Amino acid sequence: MPAKLIGSLAYKNLRYTKNHPLRIPRVSLLLEVLHALELLEKEELVEGRFAGWEELTSFHEWDYLVALEECDRCQCVKGDYRERFNIGTYENPISPAMWKGSLLATGSSVQAVELFTQGFRAFNPAGGMHHAYPSRANGFCFLNDPGVALQELLKGGFKSILYVDLDAHHCDGVQDFFYEDDRVFVFSIHQSPEYAFPFKKGYLHETGEGRGKGYNLNLPLPPGVNDSEFLFLIERILPALKSAIKPEVYVLQLGTDALKEDYLSKFNLSNWGFLKAFDLIRDVLGEGIYLGGGGYHPIALVRAWLLVWCRLSNRDIPTFLNDKAKQILLSVDFEEFDEDVDRSYMFERLLDTPNEGEVRREIVSIAEKALSLLF
Numbered sequence: 035m036p037a038k039l040i041g042s043l044a045y046k047n048l049r050y051t052k053n054h055p056l057r058i059p060r061v062s063l064l065l066e067v068l069h070a071l072e073l074l075e076k077e078e079l080v081e082g083r084f085a086g087w088e089e090l091t092s093f094h095e096w097d098y099l100v101a102l103e104e105c106d107r108c109q110c111v112k113g114d115y116r117e118r119f120n121i122g123t124y125e126n127p128i129s130p131a132m133w134k135g136s137l138l139a140t141g142s143s144v145q146a147v148e149l150f151t152q153g154f155r156a157f158n159p160a161g162g163m164h165h166a167y168p169s170r171a172n173g174f175c176f177l178n179d180p181g182v183a184l185q186e187l188l189k190g191g192f193k194s195i196l197y198v199d200l201d202a203h204h205c206d207g208v209q210d211f212f213y214e215d216d217r218v219f220v221f222s223i224h225q226s227p228e229y230a231f232p233f234k235k236g237y238l239h240e241t242g243e244g245r246g247k248g249y250n251l252n253l254p255l256p257p258g259v260n261d262s263e264f265l266f267l268i269e270r271i272l273p274a275l276k277s278a279i280k281p282e283v284y285v286l287q288l289g290t291d292a293l294k295e296d297y298l299s300k301f302n303l304s305n306w307g308f309l310k311a312f313d314l315i316r317d318v319l320g321e322g323i324y325l326g327g328g329g330y331h332p333i334a335l336v337r338a339w340l341l342v343w344c345r346l347s348n349r350d351i352p353t354f355l356n357d358k359a360k361q362i363l364l365s366v367d368f369e370e371f372d373e374d375v376d377r378s379y380m381f382e383r384l385l386d387t388p389n390e391g392e393v394r395r396e397i398v399s400i401a402e403k404a405l406s407l408l409f
């Protein structure tokens with residue numbers, strides 16, 4: 035099963051506004067570093083494409099899409115669109131990323147589905163924008179590409195699909211859309227909404243409704259989750275989940291904001307733990323469809339997704355960054371919030387030392403409660 039990375043250097047120009055947490059284009063940076071380290075062959079890279087209207091409307095409302103297109107044309111907020119669609123805000127600003135960047139990321143997630151069904155291991159790092167609602171932007175997300183990808187799988191005849199979300203934030207847009215659907219099981223591990231975005235959704239008691247009752251599982255966690263705790267939860271839950279629903283296919287959202295360097299989340303994973311989680315999921319579920327997600331420390335993010343790519347493409351992980359890759363990362367215009375923290379290791383090596391530790395009683399109890407909710 036050969037690996038394919040769906041990407042584009044076009045993201046370099048499809049940016050969010052200055053001062054936005056996503057202002058630094060992440061996918062083009064990943065591609066540059068992969069090239070610098072000679073970890074990506076020409077035939078492994080698939081140029082992303084825009085999503086088509088028919089693909090988009092399987093998830094999104096027509097008038098919302100028209101509004102995004104109109105605002106993109108003038109790069110301004112029209113009429114009452116801010117109130118109606120939550121666009122043109124600090125969180126979801128008007129920028130080239132809003133429409134064209136999202137169209138490209140969403141088309142690329144559809145490509146990932148197509149490549150998977152053709153027998154490839156496909157990774158779309160621009161995907162995973164899990165907060166968007168059918169007619170409302172939310173949490174930096176305008177188009178819900180995981181939702182569109184899941185709809186494509188349903189159109190393709192899959193009847194039991196698992197969606198696994200490792201992002202530090204709950205996947206409210208995806209959960210909401212499939213909440214009454216027993217064909218898509220949504221499983222998310224995230225910071226508890228008690229203290230983290232999206233604040234209202236992501237609790238353990240949200241288990242689906244109607245036909246979808248029992249097809250939604252949330253693990254809302256306290257701050258400070260370490261590698262041991264994160265891996266414990268996956269080991270404890272995923273095999274049971276697999277035997278309960280017997281998925282024919284799964285989509286994995288690989289947001290990197292659970293990493294310890296990320297300033298928008300309070301989890302403490304090393305990239306070793308993140309990679310180990312990825313390995314564990316593939317051990318249990320086999321090959322899936324791989325999407326990106328959140329991640330606001332661009333350098334930590336590139337390092338983590340580079341590890342994922344090495345695994346997918348059966349490459350050894352280089353111990354050190356070469357000079358070329360190091361220069362690219364050093365030239366990223368990103369300032370650490372906490373100047374006292376020494377992050378120099380990020381520019382030398384790729385794989386971090388594990389951040390293992392005690393598995394808190396609270397974490398064990400969440401796992402037990404979650405297991406009791408599985409059919």
Ligand SMILES: [Zn+2]
Pocket residue numbers: 201202203289291327328329
């Ligand atoms: Zn996130």
